[in-house]
Amino acid sequence: MTPKTTQIFYFSISGNSLALAWDISKRIDAELISIPSVLDKKTITPDADAVGIVFPVYYASNGYGIPLIIERFINKLEGIDSKYVFAVCTHSGMAGSTIEKLQKLIKARGGELAAGFSLNMGSTDMPKEKQQKLLQNQKTKAETISAYVLAQKKGKYETRGILRKIAYALPLHLFIKPVFSRRYRKLSNIKQHLPFIELVQFADRSYQVDPQKCKGCGICAKVCPVDNIKMVDNRPEWQNHCETCYGCFLWCPNEAISGEIVSYNDRRHHPDVGLSDVIKGD
Ligand SMILES: Cc1cc2nc3c(=O)[nH]c(=O)nc-3n(C[C@H](O)[C@H](O)[C@H](O)COP(=O)(O)O)c2cc1C
Numbered sequence: 001m002t003p004k005t006t007q008i009f010y011f012s013i014s015g016n017s018l019a020l021a022w023d024i025s026k027r028i029d030a031e032l033i034s035i036p037s038v039l040d041k042k043t044i045t046p047d048a049d050a051v052g053i054v055f056p057v058y059y060a061s062n063g064y065g066i067p068l069i070i071e072r073f074i075n076k077l078e079g080i081d082s083k084y085v086f087a088v089c090t091h092s093g094m095a096g097s098t099i100e101k102l103q104k105l106i107k108a109r110g111g112e113l114a115a116g117f118s119l120n121m122g123s124t125d126m127p128k129e130k131q132q133k134l135l136q137n138q139k140t141k142a143e144t145i146s147a148y149v150l151a152q153k154k155g156k157y158e159t160r161g162i163l164r165k166i167a168y169a170l171p172l173h174l175f176i177k178p179v180f181s182r183r184y185r186k187l188s189n190i191k192q193h194l195p196f197i198e199l200v201q202f203a204d205r206s207y208q209v210d211p212q213k214c215k216g217c218g219i220c221a222k223v224c225p226v227d228n229i230k231m232v233d234n235r236p237e238w239q240n241h242c243e244t245c246y247g248c249f250l251w252c253p254n255e256a257i258s259g260e261i262v263s264y265n266d267r268r269h270h271p272d273v274g275l276s277d278v279i280k281g282d
Helices: 016-028 068-074 098-108 128-150 162-188 196-206 219-223 247-251
Strands: 006-010 031-034 050-056 084-091 113-120 229-232 235-238
Touching (some): 006 016, 016 031, 016 128, 050 068, 084 098, 162 196, 219 247
Parallel strands (some): 006 031, 006 050, 050 084, 084 113
């Protein structure tokens, strides 16, 4: 078998990042590797000349952008100094400075982010026509990214410009951050003033299971990318290190999981992606 020269590591819950990663991998003949499936390794050493990372944006509106699982993954990367590293984030309209933050994380591992792209996949409540348009955009974007990567070009970073950064800084500190933190403190029933990103991991305290609807199938536990769900007496119990990806809520076949924060999202997923594709990504 010819060795692959590109490996694409991906994380995806509602399927947007996976569908895009699929599309790119077909065009450039890359090997696809799910991030949750390698995360228990002590170190992760990619075995290819080029390395891609495809993931969703989380909490850019609150000054973050990179999901915790992606940060943990990057902090385990070894031997990327001589590789061509590219990244793509999918989002619903606000990627903020995610790519710039990623650049710093990769640099701290001794590598260089050659290019960082972002793709708006829209929000869950958008009309059908808009959804079709965004799916078409996905194909165009996959084509653009693939050509860029195959040519091993460098220097494209789809991130927030300086003017937007300035315009956003004040409302972020005065309003958005405190509002988000208050909301998650209440949801998590935590009195301490923990940093937001620590607080969100306790948001699972607000999830509820409808005993009439839950059949004890354990799909929620299988779909959880960070093994945060234990099945106890055929019911899910969350372990308070939640990624807040809402995979348990989204993929429960009986719609048995609810709660203020999960219900704020909806159960839609990418039309090309099914449950078996997101279970640990294998
Ligand atoms: C916890 C959480 C936080 C999110 N934060 C943002 C955000 O700040 N900005 C944004 O544009 N989209 C945000 N999104 C939407 C996702 O980035 C978007 O739907 C993405 O395409 C999902 O990727 P996936 O389908 O591969 O899981 C968030 C989604 C979740 C679950």
